[in-house]
Amino acid sequence: MKKEKMPTTERQDFILDLLKKATTPLTGSEIAKMTNVSRQIIVQDISILKAKKEPVVATSQGYIYLHEEKGQQLEQMTIVCNHTPEETEQELYILVDHGVSVKDVIIEHPVYGDLTASIRVSNRKEVDQFIQKIKETNSSYLLTLTGGIHLHTLEADSYDKLDAACRDLQKAGFLVT
Known part of the structure; x- marks a missing residue:
């Protein structure tokens, strides 16, 4: 039937x-x-x-x-990064390993202006799924349109987690200051 x-x-x-x-x-x-x-x-x-x-x-x-978060307010930060597509997994692992969620990726396109894409990864499993989806669909990372320069909106339950993640991104050579 x-x-x-x-x-x-x-x-x-x-x-x-x-x-x-x-x-x-x-x-x-x-x-x-x-x-x-x-x-x-x-x-x-x-x-x-x-x-x-x-x-x-x-x-x-x-x-x-997206349910409204009740109670605890999350800290947010926008950062600028620069790296190759092959280094995306390492960048995202650094962030999520510090307890940071990556909400999105933003690039400045010469024709369309700011382009924002939702990523929403908070742990290694979600990062792996994101990377796998890129590979399965033969898609390009947005950073390829800007020579590697891109922004991320980050969230965490403390500023200390954001700060520690940024220090490690800086050590890896990914953070643009």
Whole structure:
């Protein structure tokens, strides 16, 4: 017996509910299977949810819903780095090994201005998944468009963790000061 397709608004509400309850990122393919539509329809639904100001973010691991953090306020810092694509894994390991989350990567494109891509990695497993996704899809790192120069928005539960991570990035020759 074939599953019936949900009406669009019902499907979008279902997706939103799924993402709010999820404890791990959900891929477009996973959501597509659950809703009996194509992955492309899910991409479109996610875009509509974002346009409605829902805090849904696409990461290399899948879609996540950004819940408001209650209680502890995270420290944030934006840093400038410069390295080769092959050194990306080392850079990210340095950061997450200090208990720092990497929210995004930002480059300044000559035509489009600032381009920001969500990374959202907080541990080595997520870094490995991110690097693997780049390889599997034969994608390029954004830093290749700027000769290695890029920014990251970092988060941690203390400034000391951010500071220690930056010191190690400096030692590795990745931090631009």
